Structure formats: C-alpha cells, structure tokens
Amino acid sequence: MSALDTSTNYLGFRSHEVLARAAGDLLPKFHLSTKVGYFPGSSGAGHCLDPERLHTAVEEAARDLGREPDLVFLHNPEHSLTPSTARSREALAKACAALDSATSRGLCGAWGIATWDPTALPPLVDASVPTPSTLMVRAGLLVGAGTLDAAEALMEAWGLGTGAMWGMSPFGGSANAPVWARADPRVFLRDGGGYSRAQAAFRVAYQLPDVSAVAVGTDEPAHLGELVGALDAVPEEQAVTKYRTLLRDRLRTQSV
Structure with a gap:
C-alpha cells in the first residue's frame, strides 16, 4: 500500500496540514491524491466551481502538504451544476480547464474527477471539456445500477481506458453497517x-464498476490490513454479472 487519498475539506479543512505533520519526510514516498471544490463558509462547507478559486485551492494544497500532489480531483462537480445543460457544460469546462492549467504549471502531477453521483455528467462532456486522467466513483455492492451505468458512460464519453477509474466507499459508509450482517458477499x-x-465486499467493489483502486478510511489500521489481505481473492465473474443484471432489472421495474 503506497497511495494516500485525502481532500481539502476533510478534518474541518485541516487535512493537508495534519497529513504533512504526521507523515513528515515519508510523505514523498507515497502517491498522493487530494480533492478541491469545497470551501469554508460562515454556515459550513460550500461548493464552488469558480476557476480562480479552484486554481488557488490547488496552489494552497501544494503549500500545505509541503509537496505537489500527484493527482488532484475536482470534487463532486455535480453539486454546483444547474438544470441548464448549456450552463452546466460551460461551468464544468471552465472548472476542468482550471485544473488542467494547474497541472500544466506543475502544481500537481495530474487531475481527475471525483463524483458521488455521476448521472448528470455524461451528457455534458464534449470537445469543450478537458479530459481528466482519472475518474473516482462510488463502488461496491450497495451502488445502484443507475450510478454504475453513469460512471461507465462517463468513462466512455471522455475516452478513458482501463485503469483510469478508481472506486470509493465500498461499504456504503461503514463496514459495520447492519446490511453486512444480513448479506454475505462471499x-x-x-x-x-x-x-x-x-474482505469479500471490498474485493467485489473492484468489479462494480471495473476500477483499478479502491479508497478506504485509515481510522483502523487492523481493518485496513484485513482489506489488503483480500486483494488476492478471485471474484466469481458470473455471479457479479448476474448481480448487475438484477440491479438493472430492479431499476427498470422502479421506472415503470
């Protein structure tokens, strides 16, 4: 395990400073990704796609971390999109261009999109929207068919290849949630x-959708070590495919 993922707004907007202080000289040894898009406000965190604020946030991330991040995600761009497709496309294009510019200036190694709900994004992607290197989406057995399909459609819209999609939240919030006592992902x-x-839920998350990495919390080192031990497990492809079919059938039934 040699990758760390964080975000500007974690730990009350102190995550970068805390990580730099805790990791010290070890930080350059990790592949480090972070996210920008949320900003502190009088009533808590607010979301914004303003290009200047995003560019400044990448600069501040590099300063607070004491090094340039290897990857900076545009965090949940769907939170600031409007019902207007034209306005949303323009806002997304400008936000992506800001991160593209930050990458060109050497403020980070690459940039990507981290989206909790990608369903609104595929129709917005055209030649005016710069192409990210990486897409991060929810992954795992608790992700609905609509979200899975939208993530794959977004990958196709940008022409991203195998390995360019990462997963997050493989347990839907907590590995101790009641659902994991009732259902057996093994x-x-x-x-x-x-x-x-x-371990089974974590390993299967790599297939739903097809991701090359899955981000999990580091609050419990023993739990993290347990998950790393699951990487050698082999998914039953037919079972996963059947599950995807069942999810789509359920979505169609709900839509009728």
Whole structure:
C-alpha cells in the first residue's frame, strides 16, 4: 500500500496540514491524491466551481502538504451544476480547464474527477471539456445500477481506458453497517470461505464498476490490513454479472 487519498475539506479543512505533520519526510514516498471544490463558509462547507478559486485551492494544497500532489480531483462537480445543460457544460469546462492549467504549471502531477453521483455528467462532456486522467466513483455492492451505468458512460464519453477509474466507499459508509450482517458477499468469490465478509465486499467493489483502486478510511489500521489481505481473492465473474443484471432489472421495474 503506497497511495494516500485525502481532500481539502476533510478534518474541518485541516487535512493537508495534519497529513504533512504526521507523515513528515515519508510523505514523498507515497502517491498522493487530494480533492478541491469545497470551501469554508460562515454556515459550513460550500461548493464552488469558480476557476480562480479552484486554481488557488490547488496552489494552497501544494503549500500545505509541503509537496505537489500527484493527482488532484475536482470534487463532486455535480453539486454546483444547474438544470441548464448549456450552463452546466460551460461551468464544468471552465472548472476542468482550471485544473488542467494547474497541472500544466506543475502544481500537481495530474487531475481527475471525483463524483458521488455521476448521472448528470455524461451528457455534458464534449470537445469543450478537458479530459481528466482519472475518474473516482462510488463502488461496491450497495451502488445502484443507475450510478454504475453513469460512471461507465462517463468513462466512455471522455475516452478513458482501463485503469483510469478508481472506486470509493465500498461499504456504503461503514463496514459495520447492519446490511453486512444480513448479506454475505462471499458468494461473489471463488473461494469465499477463506475470507471475511468485509474482505469479500471490498474485493467485489473492484468489479462494480471495473476500477483499478479502491479508497478506504485509515481510522483502523487492523481493518485496513484485513482489506489488503483480500486483494488476492478471485471474484466469481458470473455471479457479479448476474448481480448487475438484477440491479438493472430492479431499476427498470422502479421506472415503470
């Protein structure tokens, strides 16, 4: 494990300073990604796609971390989009251009999009919107068919290849949520008996959708170590495919 992912707004907008202080000289040894898009306000965190604020946020991230991030995500751009497709496309294009410019200036190694709900984004992507290097989306058994399909459509719209999509929130918020006591995700592994339910849910998240990395919290080192041990597990492809079909059938039924 040699990658760290954080965000400007974590820990009350202190995450970069805390990480730099805790990691010290070890920080350059990690692939480091962060996110910009949320800003402190009088009533809490607010979201903004203003290009100048985003560019400044990348500058501040590099300063507070004590090094340039390897990757900076535009955080949940859907939160500041309007019902107007034309205005939303223009806002997205300008925000992406700001991160593209920051990358060109050497303030970060690359830039991407981290989106909790990508459903509004695929129709907005055209030649006016710069192409990110990486897309981060929700992944796992608790993600609905609409979100999974939208993530894949967004990858296709930007022409991103295999390995360019990352996953997040594989447990839907908590590995201790009641759902994981009721459902056994080990049925999606070829040798599920050798792993815990948390390990199985984590490993299957790499298939829903097809992602090359999955971000998880680091609050419990023992839990993190357990998840790393699941990477050797082999998913049962037919079971995952059938599950995707069931999700789509359920979505169609709800839409009728």
